[in-house]
Amino acid sequence: MGSPVDELCLVCHERDDGKVKWLKCLKCKLGGHSTCTRMTGLKSNASEVNWVCDPCALVIKSEVHLREEINVxxxxxIEIxxxxxxxxxxxxxxxxxxxxLPALTDRVTLAGEEA
Incomplete structure (x- = not known):
């Protein structure tokens, strides 16, 4: 069903039996049964699901939060x-x-690029 034979589900640690849809994380490429994993993505069409595992979702949220802080x-x-x-x-x-101020601006910009 699309999973490598030797890949185990992130949640139940069982192999893909082909009975349920196998999801692959868009970020880390690890996978799991659709019945085991919590759906954090949106269905793009019937054959493919955009999904991110919980650990990767936390990393993405942290990156987004950091970018927002840098923009602030x-x-x-600029106000100063x-x-x-x-x-x-x-x-x-x-x-x-x-x-x-330019040195401070450069440091903030550099921090944003590292995020």
Whole structure:
């Protein structure tokens, strides 16, 4: 039914008997019986199911959360830059703060690329 003979179900650890649909995780490519696995995906058509196992789903949720946090930090940096333009700081202080912001932006961007 589409599973390798030597592959075991992620949940019951039994081999595919061909009686029920065999699902493969889209991320880690491990599989399981459709009756054993909790459906976390949506059916795309009758012959194929988009499914992600629970451990991979947690990783994906963490990655999405991290990207959202990074986007918030980037928008905060833009706000700070705009606020600094409006504030009258001594020129040397404003220059040092403005000089530090690109480095902070680069670090946030780098963290986003690593995620």
């Amino acid at each position: 930090m980037k928008s905060d940096i 830059k705009n606020m600094l333009k409006d504030i009258r700081l001594p020129e040397n202080l404003q220059n040092s703060v403005m000089a530090a």
